[in-house]
Amino acid sequence: MTKPKTKPRRKKSRKKKASQSKTRASFREYLFNRYTFAGVILFTLFFASYLFYLNIKITDKMSGRIWSLPSHVYARPLELYQGKHLTVKQLKLELKQLDYSRVTSRPTKTGQYRILNESHFEIISRDFTFWDGEQKSQGIRLSIYNNQLATLHKLYSDETIALFRLEPVKIAGIYPATQQERQLIKLDEVPDDLVLALLAVEDRRFYQHWGIDPRSIIRAMLANVMAGGTVQGGSTLTQQLVKNLFLSPERTLSRKINEALMALLVEINYDKSVILETYINEVYLGQNGAQQIHGFELASQYYFARPLIKLRRDQMALLVGLVKGPSWYAPRRHKKRAVERRNQVLKLMLERGALTQAQLNKYVALDLGLANKPRFSSNRYPALIDLVKRQLNSDYDEDDLRSSGLKVFTSIDPLIQAQAEASVKRVIKRLESANPNAENLQTSLIVASSQQGEIQAMVSDRQPDFSGFNRSLDAVRQIGSLIKPAIFLTALQQPQKYTLASVLEDTPLHIKTSKEVMWSPQNYDKKFSGNVLLHQALEKSRNVPTVRLGLELGLSDISDTLQNLGVTRNIPTYPSMTLGAFSLSPLDVANMYQTFAANGFNVPLKVIREVLNKDAKPLKRYPLKSDKAIDEKAIYLVNHALHRVTQTGTARSLATKLSHSVAGKTGTTDDLRDSWFAGFSDDQLAVVWIGRDDNTSTGLTGSSGALHLWTDFFQHLEAIGDLRSYSLQPPAGINNVWIDGESGGLSEKNCLGAVELPFIQGSEPTEKAACQSAGIIEQIKRFFN
Amino acid sequence: MPVSRNHRTDKTFFQLESLFKLASVFVLLLWLTGCAQTKLGEVDSVESILPVADSHNLPDVIKTLIKQSDEQYLNLNLPGSLATLERAVRINPRQAEVWSRMAQVYLKQGNLEQAKQHAKRSNSVLKNNTQLKAFNDRIIAATSAEQIN
DSSP, rough: OOHHHHHHHHHHHHHHHHHHHHHHHHHHHHHHHHHHHHHHHHHHHHHHHHHHHHHHHHHHHHSSOSSSSSSSEEEOOOOEEEEBBBOOOHHHHHHHHHTTEESOOOOOSSTTTETTTTTTTEEEEEEEEETTTTEEEEEEEEEETTTEEEEEEEETTTTOOOOEEEEOOOEHHHHHHOOOOOOOOOOGSSSSSHHHHHHHHHOTTTTTTOOOOOOHHHHHHHHHHHTSSOOOOOOOOHHHHHHHSSSSSOOHHHHHHHHHHHHHHHHHSSHHHHHHHHHHHEEEEEEEEEEEEEEEHHHHHHHHSSSGGOHHHHHHHHHHTTTOOOTOOOOTOOHHHHHHHHHOOOOOOOHTSSSOOHHHHHHSSSOOOOOOOOOTTTTHHHHHHHHHHHHHHHHHHHHHHBOOEEEEEEEOOOOHHHHHHHHHHHHHHOOOOOTTTOOOEEEEEEEETTTTTTTEEEESSSSOOOOOOOOOOOOEEEEEEEHHHHHHHHHTTTTTTTTTTOOOEEEEOOEOOSSOOOOOOOOOOOOOOEEHHHHHHTTOOOOHHHHHHHHOOOOOHHHHHHHHHHHOOOOOOOOGEEEEEEEOOHHHHHHHHEEEEEEEEEOOOOOOOEEOOOOOOOEEEOOOOOOOOSHHHHHHHHHHHHHTTTTTTTTTHHHHHSOOOOEEEEEEOGGGGEEEEEEESSSSEEEEEETTTTOOOOOOOTTTTTTHHHHHHHHEEEEEEEEOOOOOOOTTEEEEEEEEEOOOOOOOTBBBBEEEEEEEESSOSSSOOOOOBHHHHHHHHHHHO | OOHHHHHHHHHHHHHHHHHHHHHHHHHHHHHHHHHHHHHHHEEEEEGGGGGOOGGOOOOOHHHHHHHHHHHHHHTTOOHHHHHHHHHHHOOOOOOHHHHHHHHHHHHHHTTTHHHHHHHHHHHHHHSOHHHHHHHHHHHHHHHHHHHOO
C-alpha cells in the first residue's frame, strides 16, 4: 500500500516541483518583464529628458545671438580734394593699407588702382557704409604735384570732383575669446550659384532629408570601403552645422550619436532656410594669424577683397571647395591643390547644370584671382587701440565690445602715425648714442589736431608696436616747467596787475615749507639775474621769478587755471607745484596744451568719432564740443611768449630747424629724470615725454631730449608740406607796444634793447624808459622783422 | 473709526488748494517757455541773413560740405548736418562760416551752451565779416539770456 501511496506521492511531488518551477519561472518572467518594463520606462524617461536637454541647448543658441562678432576699429577716412597736402608716397601707403591692388592696365574692378608717370592715380574705390550713409564705389583720377593734390576728376571723364572720401583703413579688431572673425550675410543676399555649388558638393539631398541622410551614409561607407580609407563623408549640412556649433571635433561614437540626435532636433525646430543661412555664416574657411575666418562673406573679403555678391563663379567654387579642408587647400600656400579642388567643384556645378561646358572650360583655365593678403590685425597700433577701448568702455561693457560687431570710427591717421613711429625709432636711438648717460630711454609721443581735439597718432614705447605699459596714458610723471604757462596765464588774466612787461625779481628766495624745512628754489643755471620781465621769465624758463609770481598769485588760483585748461587730476597746492613738482600723464599734458593751441577753447581730446552697430546703423556719435574756458586776450599773450620760446628761448633751435612758425614749452624735472616738450603749429599739437621706467636720470633736459624728437617729427611734416605755421592772430582789444627790454617801460622802435610786445588794451605801461638809439644794423634787422 | 464730515471737507479743501498751486506753477512754466521760444525764435529767424556759402570766397571743398550740411539741416537731420560740418572743420578749422553754422545747428538742437561756444569760435577766426559777426553775436546774446533765464 505504501508503494502505490508512494507513487502518487512521487507524482504529487513531481507535480509540485513542476508547478513550483513553473511559478518560479513565471515569477522570474514576471520580474524580468517588470524590470524590463521599468527599464524601458526609465530609459524612455532618460532619453526624453536627454532630448529635451539637447533641444534646450539648440534653441538657446540658435534663437539668441549665435555668434560673438568682434568689433572693428577704423582709421580716419582720407579726404581727397584739390589743394590737399598729400605725397605720392602717402597715397600709395594709404592704398596699400586698404589692400588695393595696383594694376598696370586700366583699373576695372573695385579696389584697383593704377599710377601713371608717378603722379597720376586712377582708383576705383569700394562700397562703404560711413556713419552718414552708404558711399557707392566710384572711379576717380587725380594728380599730385609738389606734395599737393592738384586735380581730382571722375574716372574717364572731365567732370571735376570737389571732394572724395576713400573708405577708412581697418586698423584693429576687438576680438572675442575665441578669436573668431566673421561677417554676417543674409541668405537672400547669397548668390544662388554659391548655394547650388555648396549643396552639390556637401549635401545634394539637403531639401529631402531630416537632418541625417541614411542614403548618403551608406553611399559614403561603400565609397570608403572601396577606396580603403575615408574619401567621402556622409554628414549632411545640418550635421556639420551641429558639429561646428555644439560639439567637439573628436571622432567618437557618442559624439556621432549626439550629432545625429541634434541634427534631427535642429530640423524639427528650424526651417531649411534658417539652417542654410546659419551654416553659410558659421563654416570655418581659413586662418589669418590668430584670427579664424568664419563664414562665406568674410572669406570672400579675405581671399578676394570683395563682397560675396561680386564674386565670379570660379571664385565661389574655390570657397565652396575650401569647406573640405581650409588648411589643406589654403589657396595662398597651396595654389596647385586649391586649383584642383576648385576645378572639382566646377565639374560638380556642371553636373548640376549650373555651368555649361564652355563656361567650365573658361573657368578652369583662370588663375585663382586672389587679392593681396589683408593686413588687418588685432594689434597694429597697440597704444592707440588701448585708448580707443578705454574711451569705449565708458559707454559699452567689455563683453559687448568683444561680441556685438561694433564698427568704431576714429580720428587715427595712419600716415601721421607712421611719421610718429619713424621719428620715435630714429631719435631715441640717436639720443642714446649721443649721450653716454642716456640709455634704456622710454618715450611717449601724442599728436592731436589742435582745433578739433582729435588724437591722430600716439606712440607709447620706443618700440611702437610693443603692446605693454601705455606710457601716454599711464606714465604719470612730474611735468617740470610745463606748468609755467599756466602760472603766467593766471597772472595775465589780471591785466590791471600783470603784463608781459611786468618786472619780476630773480633773486635768492627762501620759503619755509614747514617748521624746520626751508625751500630755496634754484634756476637751472644756478644763477640769479636780478630783475627779469615776465615774458623773459617764461621764454628763458626762469624758476625763481616763477615761484615768486606763483606764491603772489596764490596756489589755489593756479590750480583753478590748470583745471580750466583741461587738467582733471587733483593738483596739490604746495609751493613746489609752481615748478611742476606734481605728476601728469602725457595725455593730461596734451589736454592742457590743447587749450593754448585752440586759443582758449578747451576741447577734451578724443579719439572716437562715431560708432555703428553690426548692421552698419548709426549707434553713437562723439561730436566736437568746446568750452571757452580762458579769456582769449590772456591766452594770446601767453601764446605770444610761447612762440618766443621757439625763437629766442629754451627751444630757440626750432627757429633754425623749422621754417614754419610754432609755439611751445620745454620741461625738465629734478635730476634730469623727465624730458618734456609740448608745442603746436596752427592745426597740430604734439607732446613728447622721454624718461626711464625706473625713474632714474636720463641726462637729458627738455631741450636736449624731448625737443629733438618733437623737432624731428615736425620736420618731416614740413618736408611733405603738411605743416601750417602757427598764426598769432590778435583778438580785438590787443595793442602792440615797444617797450624797453630791461625796465619794461615805454620805448620806441629805434631804441636800443626795445622789444615789441602785445598788451591788453589799457594795460600798456605808461612810464617812459630812457632811449638810447639802436645801431643801424639792429634797426635794419627790426625793419625786416 | 468713522471720518467726520468736517474732516472730509478739510481734506477736499486741501486737495483743491494743492491742485490750484500745481495749476499756477504749470501756467507760469508755460509762460516762461513761451518767452524762451520767442527769444530763440528771434535767432532762428535770422537764418535768412546767414550768408549763403556760394556767395563767399570759400574753397570748393568747404562749399560742397556746407551745401550738404544745409540739406541735412533742412531735412532736420541735425546730427548728420553737424557731422558734415565737422568734416569741413577738419579740412580747414579757420572758416568762420563753418563754426557759425555749427552754432546754428546746436541752437536748433536746443544745445544752448554749445551754440554759444561755437558762435564764439566763429568770432575768434572771423575776418572782416560784419554780417556774420552780427549773427554770431545775436546767438551769443540770445543763448546767454536764455541760460540766465
